[in-house]
Amino acid sequence: RRRCRRWRLYVIVGSEHTGGREVPAVVQAAIAGGAEVIQLREKSLSTRALYHLARQLREITGEAGVDFIINDRVDVALAVGADGVHLGSEDLPLPEARRILGDKLLLGATAHSLEEALKAQAVGADYLGVGPVFPTATKPDIPPGGLKLLREVVSRVSLPVVAIGGITAENVREVLAQPGVKCVAVVSAVAAAPDVKEAAARLKRAMEGMDFDAAGSSP
Amino acid sequence: RRRCRRWRLYVIVGSEHTGGREVPAVVQAAIAGGAEVIQLREKSLSTRALYHLARQLREITGEAGVDFIINDRVDVALAVGADGVHLGSEDLPLPEARRILGDKLLLGATAHSLEEALKAQAVGADYLGVGPVFPTATKPDIPPGGLKLLREVVSRVSLPVVAIGGITAENVREVLAQPGVKCVAVVSAVAAAPDVKEAAARLKRAMEGMDFDAAGSSP
Ligand code: NI
Numbered sequence: 001r002r003r004c005r006r007w008r009l010y011v012i013v014g015s016e017h018t019g020g021r022e023v024p025a026v027v028q029a030a031i032a033g034g035a036e037v038i039q040l041r042e043k044s045l046s047t048r049a050l051y052h053l054a055r056q057l058r059e060i061t062g063e064a065g066v067d068f069i070i071n072d073r074v075d076v077a078l079a080v081g082a083d084g085v086h087l088g089s090e091d092l093p094l095p096e097a098r099r100i101l102g103d104k105l106l107l108g109a110t111a112h113s114l115e116e117a118l119k120a121q122a123v124g125a126d127y128l129g130v131g132p133v134f135p136t137a138t139k140p141d142i143p144p145g146g147l148k149l150l151r152e153v154v155s156r157v158s159l160p161v162v163a164i165g166g167i168t169a170e171n172v173r174e175v176l177a178q179p180g181v182k183c184v185a186v187v188s189a190v191a192a193a194p195d196v197k198e199a200a201a202r203l204k205r206a207m208e209g210m211d212f213d214a215a216g217s218s219p
Numbered sequence: 220r221r222r223c224r225r226w227r228l229y230v231i232v233g234s235e236h237t238g239g240r241e242v243p244a245v246v247q248a249a250i251a252g253g254a255e256v257i258q259l260r261e262k263s264l265s266t267r268a269l270y271h272l273a274r275q276l277r278e279i280t281g282e283a284g285v286d287f288i289i290n291d292r293v294d295v296a297l298a299v300g301a302d303g304v305h306l307g308s309e310d311l312p313l314p315e316a317r318r319i320l321g322d323k324l325l326l327g328a329t330a331h332s333l334e335e336a337l338k339a340q341a342v343g344a345d346y347l348g349v350g351p352v353f354p355t356a357t358k359p360d361i362p363p364g365g366l367k368l369l370r371e372v373v374s375r376v377s378l379p380v381v382a383i384g385g386i387t388a389e390n391v392r393e394v395l396a397q398p399g400v401k402c403v404a405v406v407s408a409v410a411a412a413p414d415v416k417e418a419a420a421r422l423k424r425a426m427e428g429m430d431f432d433a434a435g436s437s438p
Contacts, residue, residue, distance in 0.1 A: 046309035047291055072266055075294035079315040090265035096298040 003067065004037070004106060004127040004160045008212070009203055010185035011035040012071075014042050017138070017191045024056045026191050031064045033200025035190070039086055041071035054080040069108060074100050084108060086129065094123040108162070112142055117153045125159060129185060132165025133175060138187045139165065147178055154180035169199075169206040176210045222286065223256075223325060223346040223379045227431070228422055229404035230254040231290075233261050236357070236410045243275045245410050250283045252419025254409070258305055260290035273299040288327060293319050303327060305348065313342040327381070331361055336372045344378060348404060351384025352394060357406045358384065366397055373399035388418075388425040395429045 011030040018026045027038050038061050042050050054070055058080045061068040069084045070077040072091040077084065084106025087097055098107055109120035110129045117128050130153050132144045144165060154161055163175045164185040175184055186203065193199030230249040237245045246257050257280055261269050273289055277299045280287040288303045289296040291310040296303065303325025306316055317326055328339035329348045336347050349372050351363045369382055382394045383404040391403055405422065412418030 047311055048309045051311055051315070073294065074297075075292065075311060075316075075319060078293075078319045079311055090267045092266055092270055092294060092298055096270070097294075100294060100297045 004108075004162075005182070007037050007067070007160070007162065007183040008207060009035050009200060010037045010039065010162050010164075010183055011190045011200065012039040012041050012185055012187045013191045014040065014071075014187075015045075016043075017188050019192050019194075021196075023053060024060060026196050027057055027060055029196035030190050030200045031061070031066050033190070033197040033202075034204035035066065035200050037067040037069060037083075039069040039071055039185075041086075041187075043072075047073075047076065050076050051079055054082065058082060067106075069106065077101070077105060084126070086110070094120060094125060098124045111153065112145065113149070114152045114156060117157050117159075121157050121159050127160040127162060128153065128157065129162045129164050131163060131185075133163050134166025134171065136166040136187075147174065150175070150178045150181055154178065169202045172203055172206045173210065176207060176212075182212045223327075223381075224401070226256050226286070226379070226381065226402040227426060228254045228419060229256045229258065229381050229383075229402055230409045230419065231258040231260050231404055231406045232410045233259065233290075233406075234264075235262070236407050238411050238413075240415075242272060243279060245415050246276055246279055248415035249409050249419045250280070250285050252409070252416040252421075253423035254285065254419050256286040256288060258288040258290055258404075260305075260406075262291075266292075266295065269295050270298055273301065277301060286325075288325065296320070296324060303345070305329070313339060313344060317343045330372065331364065332368070333371045333375060336376050336378075340376050340378050346379040346381060347372065347376065348381045348383050350382060350404075352382050353385025353390065355385040355406075366393065369394070369397045369400050373397065388421040391422055391425045392429065395426060395431075401431045 013023055013026050015023055040057055054076050058068055067083040069086050070082045071086050074085050074097050086108035088110040106126045108127045109125040111117035111120055132139050132142055135144050150163055161181055162183045162185045163181050167184045167186055168189050172184055190199045232242055232245050234242050259276055273295050277287055286302045288305050289301045290305050293304050293316050305327035307329045325345045327346045328344040330336035330339055351358050351361055354363050373380055380400055381402045381404045382400050386394055386403045386405055387408050394403055409418045
């Protein structure tokens, strides 16, 4: 469960945000561009269809040595042997999910505020998705917390933080300049890009030379 | 897992088929009318909303000593401590579900044909929902297999069979007259009835005096 401390680029993929391309092909390209972790986020597939898609992604990520997280669905994560589950406020409560998953799978939680971050840590999350950092079309209803939210969370919470929301190759250095922030998550910036591999690679190049072991980082 | 052999009236409830009434109130009434097992079938709630509803129903059914089955969602069934999960062709494959659920929870499967029934038995189902027996508005796309399908399945499969599809107080005796058929499932005939308790009780009265231990029954 400590492996999420090594994540730098976390790519979220779902069929609504691939511009009509097949999800497995988009995931292949994101990995080729440097993603270290893939989250599958699907909201409208049947359980059977989600299971088959997740199995394909488990195989692709497994061969690449990349972590594979499933949004919301604890059952599908267990069925395909995913590395973890990411839960938001509309998903199973964290303690229930932990009880079902056991200690082997990673449990990620979304936090839109310091309070949510502290609560998620208290109930056993392994990492936090914190945001939106910047305005984003994917979550237009949630006001961005900015870099200030990241700083607040990192200063009070010991879990690894994945910054999310409106992050691009242009602003990623600003995000990672916050002490303790070592990983960024993107949805459409990679999965909906005309060239997915290049979009991921551009983000990774923009991160080059950042000091991920800088003071203030979580150990 | 042998307790499904004692089921006679299996009531399926979901918010789409309650005529706008609250699901817990409908479930209370169905139990008061004589249902021995309740299945929650929801297709459009968030996982969190489904979890909260399922917890309520777990409490209601538990207090009444009635079995509680959840359609499709293995994760929610585990989270609320349901008695089992019912799986159709769009849900997790049975062997995967069994692996996650372990041996304590009941696993039901839908069979529209003898082939599906034999397959479900081979991969570890505890009981079979077999139908549609008669034409039904709930599944207008599937041609009814009639009493013939029930007879075929019961003669070749040793699992308890729950007959489903278009069953009413008027035709229930015809269904239960098939050797080995001891339980009927209803959706709108109870949950959408103006008086839910009376609709369930009417079905139970219509079943009175049927010889559930007749020759040909599964042991
Ligand atoms: Ni959110």
